[in-house]
Amino acid sequence: MAAAVRLVSERGTTALPVTDLAEAADVSRQLVYLQFGDRDALLVAAAADLVEREFLPLTGEGKDTFQQVLAMAQHFAEHRPFYRAMLTGSCAFAMTRTLNSLFGSLNQKAVRRLFGELDQETVADLAAFVAGGTGAVVNEWLIDGDDPLDPEQLAQRLLRLWAVFAGSSHSPADGGRIP
Numbered sequence: 001m002a003a004a005v006r007l008v009s010e011r012g013t014t015a016l017p018v019t020d021l022a023e024a025a026d027v028s029r030q031l032v033y034l035q036f037g038d039r040d041a042l043l044v045a046a047a048a049d050l051v052e053r054e055f056l057p058l059t060g061e062g063k064d065t066f067q068q069v070l071a072m073a074q075h076f077a078e079h080r081p082f083y084r085a086m087l088t089g090s091c092a093f094a095m096t097r098t099l100n101s102l103f104g105s106l107n108q109k110a111v112r113r114l115f116g117e118l119d120q121e122t123v124a125d126l127a128a129f130v131a132g133g134t135g136a137v138v139n140e141w142l143i144d145g146d147d148p149l150d151p152e153q154l155a156q157r158l159l160r161l162w163a164v165f166a167g168s169s170h171s172p173a174d175g176g177r178i179p
Contacts, residue, residue, distance in 0.1 A: 040094060
């Protein structure tokens with residue numbers, strides 16, 4: 001998976017032959033097909049692995065909302081060539097679904113803090129709603145943002161949106177707190 005991330009980042013595209021991916025990982029093409037089924041499934045699994053290994057551990061207890069959102073922005077900025085290719089290539093839909101799913105538990109916690117006790121279906125729907133909107137803003141920033149990307153600017157932007165959603169005029173970035 002690390003070889004797939006590296007190769008997509010270097011070439012700036014997901015249109016890579018499976019042979020190239022297999023060679024970069026020093027495995028056979030057959031193993032790639034047996035393990036993942038096709039190139040796009042491998043690439044999406046590599047993206048999920050990258051998020052799970054490098055970003056999700058940074059969202060642990062003791063981190064305030066701004067620190068968590070800033071860590072997310074820094075992660076995406078650091079891996080911009082990879083994510084840009086993933087979000088504009090043949091696996092963009094699967095990539096977006098996977099990211100929304102990975103961020104779902106974080107969003108569900110935030111929705112519960114904000115709105116209190118709701119039934120699980122409503123929490124899941126609101127979390128999906130938040131993930132979709134957040135994803136749209138992050139995607140636009142990754143794909144069209146000026147170089148170099150400014151993770152703090154994105155974090156403040158997302159938290160301002162969350163504050164509006166929460167019915168507050170202050171975001172954690174400017175001293176307000178998300179409930």
